Amino acid sequence: MQTLYIKNMVCNRCIMVVKEEIEKLGLHPEKVVLGEVLLKEESLNSDQLKALDASLVAAGFERIDDRKSRLMESIKNIVIQKIHHDADSEQKYNWSTILSEALHYEYNYLSNLFSSVEGITLEQYIIRQKIERVKELLFYDELTLSQIANRMGFSSVAHLSGLFKRTTGFTPSELKKSRMLEQNRKPIDSIS
Structure with a gap:
């Protein structure tokens, strides 16, 4: 399982949109809460990450990958x-x-x-x-x-x-x- 951190997820509608965007890419979200997605996949390759980032940005969100x-x-x-x-x-x-x-x-x-x-x-x-x-x-x-x-x-x-x-x-x-x-x-x- 892999955890993704998503910027701008602030409401239940945001959770629904992010979950739909992830599922459209053929990925399997196990749990989606404000700012966080737990995927069933162990890891994503660079093409999957690029597609995910593009999909999230188009929907008004952004994947966060640095600790701070x-x-x-x-x-x-x-x-x-x-x-x-x-x-x-x-x-x-x-x-x-x-x-x-x-x-x-x-x-x-x-x-x-x-x-x-x-x-x-x-x-x-x-x-x-x-x-x-x-x-x-x-x-x-x-x-x-x-x-x-x-x-x-x-x-x-x-x-x-x-x-x-x-x-x-x-x-x-x-x-x-x-x-x-x-x-x-x-x-x-x-x-x-």
Whole structure:
């Protein structure tokens, strides 16, 4: 079995597309999760890798083959999974513990690597992802701002509103009232 690491896989639809692209090439994915594919094949020859890379790029993805890039993509996928896909419960996470345990590196190393590659701190990235999730929740208009703040792990509505205003230039209420919510949302994989 061989593990492939794929950049820009951020949702269930991405998983489906990547799996289909791999199967079109006659390969056999055993398991496909955010950012990662486990193939039944032991190894791929250079022609198979070239075809796979071309197919993935055409679909908006990219195979990652260096350790630091894989680690960066893993960090992003864990954050995205927790914020956008495990969002039915309160999100008061200890990010240093989650990332360290999942990736088997000290949090300081992961944080420094992230900052050096992305140009923003890991904490800023997490906040930006949370703000995008808040925009989504505001757009659907099913929860109060207090419920959203609680669900997203903010200490209060004031804390959420302050971060939201610093990040977007609007308070959550202003953005919601202005009907600019849809134009203000960003794709998850473009947040940096």
